[in-house]
Amino acid sequence: MKTMYGVYEAKWLKHYSSDHEILLVGEGDFSFSFSLAKAFGSAFNMVATSLDSYELVIKKYQRARTNLQTLSECGAQLLHGVDATRMKLHPDLQWRKFDRIIYNFPHAGFSGKEDNQLVIGKHRSLVRGFFENASHMLRPGGEVHVSHKTTGPFQNWRIEELASKSFLTLLECVEFKISDYPSYQNKRGDGSRPDDAFPLGKCSTFKFILSSTSKKSNIPHHILNNNHQQQFVNPCVPNDCVWIFKEYFDQACLMFGKDDYYLCHSVRVMLEKVFERCNITNPVNPMNDYLNHVKELRDLSNRRIVYLQNRLREIDHQFGL
Structure with a gap:
């Protein structure tokens, strides 16, 4: 955005700026991307992705078609069929670097009770694969953001431990409030009711940086x-x-x-x-x-x-x- 004096001013929504090159991973109905685009007034700085195909996305989510159309008109690059655990190899992403890589409420699907150790293992495998890929895709000073529930059994995913295996260290952990992102609607994304919201409860946005870029030394x-x-x-x-x-x-x-x-x-x-x-x-x-x-x-x-x-x-x- 240019001011009356012709000087460009970045627009912000919470942790994200129109100056950031942003990659969004695992979007459901693309309402989080849509929320950022509305705040920025454009989406040329954004790549928004889903694991599902375009056809499956618009079938699952009532507002997906409108959100995707608006994002496209605002300049976003939209990619479907992107696996978070292999995204660094995607032909449209393998040479890209980003200031912010965002994965809101990663989930490996409903295959049992959330406190089941096998289910937790599937979730951890997904998140670890995401971190391993994201660590290759950051610009200097870039951050990986994961919004995640912080009560049991979700705290048993131990995402900080998973991040450390990809040389990512926690910068800060801040409370996640869905009200900060107008138009964003969290979705189940799986099962018989994919378009339904899931209860958020207590949750936070975990911000990770490459350990070498931390202001504090990682040397023991x-x-x-x-x-x-x-x-x-x-x-x-x-x-x-x-x-x-x-x-x-x-x-x-x-x-x-x-x-x-x-x-x-x-x-x-x-x-x-x-x-x-x-x-x-x-x-x-x-x-x-x-x-x-x-x-x-x-x-x-x-x-x-x-x-x-x-x-x-x-x-x-x-x-x-």
């Missing part, structure tokens, strides 16, 4: 107080290299002395983010900067190997080995 306290481990992670590393390879150094510190079960994931994510940052600093020729920084990291890795070898010799000498 005992490592911060251990001088030789600090040097292992960061022996005389230039400040620009710390910024470029932040994920690498965070992961190296977290996994010091442990088996890194997420090595393939963490290296891939780190290299993707290195290129993204090089593209920010040098959009004309990012590959040149990328190669230079990778060479720098290789040199630093060699220096750490030498440092560790020297430390082992000192320890052996200290204990007379």
Whole structure:
């Protein structure tokens, strides 16, 4: 929106801005997307998705056709048949990065009582798959938002634990109020009454960020107080290299002395983010900067190997080995 002086001002609805590139996952009747579009006055910054096909969506939900038509006219990109646990591979999403990725009240379907451990396991599998995908699709400083019931048995999903497995850490947890989003109608989405609302009760929006972008260090306290481990992670590393390879150094510190079960994931994510940052600093020729920084990291890795070898010799000498 432009003011009378021609200066653009972003429009906000609660946590979301017309300046954000927003991905909405698991939309029911697309009324949450519709609510944002009404507040922003457009939807060019939004990609709204559903697991169901278009035909099934308009069959399930009375207002879906109108919501989808309005969103399309406002400029939203609408995608159907998008699996939250595989969305990073979707041809329309695999190269996209977002400021906000939103999944309201994820649910794996009604296959038994909600306190049944097998049912809870299905829900947890869905949410964990979503987090694993979403963590690859964030812009620097981006956030993953999950609105979720906080009373039992839903608290047994332990979504913070699931997020941590994809290197996401909780930024904050705020109360979710459906009244904050005019036109939004929560839907069951499954079973014989998919267009009915489900009781919300107490619920919150959990905001997650990549652990490397957190304002608080994720380095364990005992490592911060251990001088030789600090040097292992960061022996005389230039400040620009710390910024470029932040994920690498965070992961190296977290996994010091442990088996890194997420090595393939963490290296891939780190290299993707290195290129993204090089593209920010040098959009004309990012590959040149990328190669230079990778060479720098290789040199630093060699220096750490030498440092560790020297430390082992000192320890052996200290204990007379």
